[in-house]
Amino acid sequence: MTILTKTSDGPSTDVPSGLVxxxxxxxxxxxxxxxxxxxxxxxxxxxxxxxxRLVGSSGVALYSRETEGxxxxxxxxxxxxxxxxxxxxxxxxxxxxxxxxxxQSGLLTAGRNSFEAATWILQNRFTPTTxxxxxxxxxxxQLAGKWITQGIRPPTQACRxxxxxxxxxxxxxxxxxxxxxxxxxDEGVSLIYEHSNGxxxxxxxxxxxxxxxxVNRGKEILYSETIDDLNFRPVFLVLxx
Amino acid sequence: MSEAIERLxxxxxxxxxxxxxxxxxxxxxxxxxxxxxxxxxxxxxxxIRFPDFSCNWSRFSEPADLxxxxxxxxxxxxxxxRVSTARYKQIATPVHDPIQTQNYENYxxxxxxxxxxxxxxxxxxxxxxxxxxxxxxxxxxxxxxNIVNNRMTELDVGESASPLSEIER
Numbered sequence: 114m115t116i117l118t119k120t121s122d123g124p125s126t127d128v129p130s131g132l133v134x135x136x137x138x139x140x141x142x143x144x145x146x147x148x149x150x151x152x153x154x155x156x157x158x159x160x161x162x163x164x165x166r167l168v169g170s171s172g173v174a175l176y177s178r179e180t181e182g183x184x185x186x187x188x189x190x191x192x193x194x195x196x197x198x199x200x201x202x203x204x205x206x207x208x209x210x211x212x213x214x215x216x217q218s219g220l221l222t223a224g225r226n227s228f229e230a231a232t233w234i235l236q237n238r239f240t241p242t243t244x245x246x247x248x249x250x251x252x253x254x255q256l257a258g259k260w261i262t263q264g265i266r267p268p269t270q271a272c273r274x275x276x277x278x279x280x281x282x283x284x285x286x287x288x289x290x291x292x293x294x295x296x297x298x299d300e301g302v303s304l305i306y307e308h309s310n311g312x313x314x315x316x317x318x319x320x321x322x323x324x325x326x327x328v329n330r331g332k333e334i335l336y337s338e339t340i341d342d343l344n345f346r347p348v349f350l351v352l353x354x
Numbered sequence: 355m356s357e358a359i360e361r362l363x364x365x366x367x368x369x370x371x372x373x374x375x376x377x378x379x380x381x382x383x384x385x386x387x388x389x390x391x392x393x394x395x396x397x398x399x400x401x402i403r404f405p406d407f408s409c410n411w412s413r414f415s416e417p418a419d420l421x422x423x424x425x426x427x428x429x430x431x432x433x434x435x436r437v438s439t440a441r442y443k444q445i446a447t448p449v450h451d452p453i454q455t456q457n458y459e460n461y462x463x464x465x466x467x468x469x470x471x472x473x474x475x476x477x478x479x480x481x482x483x484x485x486x487x488x489x490x491x492x493x494x495x496x497x498x499x500n501i502v503n504n505r506m507t508e509l510d511v512g513e514s515a516s517p518l519s520e521i522e523r
Contacts, residue, residue: 257388259425260403293391295400299494303400315399317495325491332503337492 244281247294251277256296268302269320276302276318282343283316289349306352314352316340328352358419362460370450373476377438380412380506381448381464384420384430387511397433397505402498405446405468405484409435415462417508418515424458431511439504440466445497447475 256267268276283289283304293305301319308314312330319325324340326348336351389401410419417432440448446468453460467479509515 257401259386259388262425263403265403292393293398293400295398297400298403299400299498305399315495315499317400317491319491321486323488323491325495327492327495327499329499329503334496334499334503337496337499339488339492 243284243290247280247284247291248277250294251280251302254294254296254302256298260298265298266300266320268296268300268318271322272301272318272320275322275324276304279316279318279324279343280304283345287345287349287353289314308352310353312352314348356422358416358422359459361415362419362422362462364452364454364459364461367452367461369452371476372447372449372478374450375411375437375448377436377441379437380434381409381437381440381466382412382415382417382420382432382434382508383407383409383505384423384426384432385511386427386430390431390511397502399499399502402501404494404498404501405466406482407466409448409464409466410460410462411448411450411464413462415460416515419460419462421515423460424455429512430509431507431513432509433505433507435501435505439500441475442497442500443493444469444473444475445493447477447479449478451481 251273254268254273256265261267280291280294283306289306291304292307293303295303295305297303297317297319299317299319301317304316304318306314306316310330312328312335315327315329317325324343325338326340326345327337328335328348328351336348338348340348385397385401389398390396391398412434417434420426420432421428421430437448440446446466448464448466451463451465453463465481467481468483468485469475469477469479470483470485473479
């Protein structure tokens, strides 16, 4: 049985870098997963693996980058599987999953009580290098030294995390990617977008975790508003129209 | 003595009131290469500090005088905004704030400070005020963007100007 597949190109055992591997249940027996575990272990050792997502059925993530403290299954020999901390896979054991019941057990531990698992395949169905790239940029933005000496506080960790959530929302909902990610002199993180129609969108996430957005064209401010509950739809309409 | 240093000396001159600012007066603001987008050459919106940002009043100074402030660099750039821009939507107003220390005097120094809703542009807000009101966040963004939209470059980073030449001599 080929356990590692590519969604579009057929079977492969390559481990490209920068991937988030997606593990998906096969709909048929057999019920062992030694190779998958091994491949994932290799991936951790040799590639720039960003995380692992388990999918129970199409499009339903059981574990994702947002999942915390998930732990999957045990082997016959020793605890195996992987843990996910703050969305980043922290490690993976060696060994093999033996039965669907093991997997089911792991899922139950993680609070999922229904899953028609038989065995699993690994698929590189998505490669969120974009996510990891911008996560890194947001986490690494630095406030200019001249502002720090003037008493302005750099973005906090919570602010950066919130900024990533905002970035991801704008990316996933509207397909927007910023042309600039920076620390703001107003104590937060700035995401600057440029539309092909000449309008710019500035989104700022502040250290108090509030969010505001502004749309500008040339010398004209078209829209500015504080943002609640990630509701960027009015902003996007102004930007896009 | 440098003309710039002499120009900025207080020399018993009085601090002026907010009502003395004319809408067309310029306020000179320093910037450096970090404040400029390398791709577009535009001033970065996020690099504008507000409130309590410092500038020099054009009535009493030249653009390059900013370069001799204690924390300034000899190649600093300078842009200007009108006082009317600094009073955008009555969010803030310029306050004359002469500096006098042992080693540095600057009669032209101005601090742009935040106004609260209902306060007149002729009111003098206290230093260090920063409204935490949620609805002010987007107004502060507007204020900063309006500066980007209406600023005029007086000196580019590294551009030669007479006060710099005097310092170098």
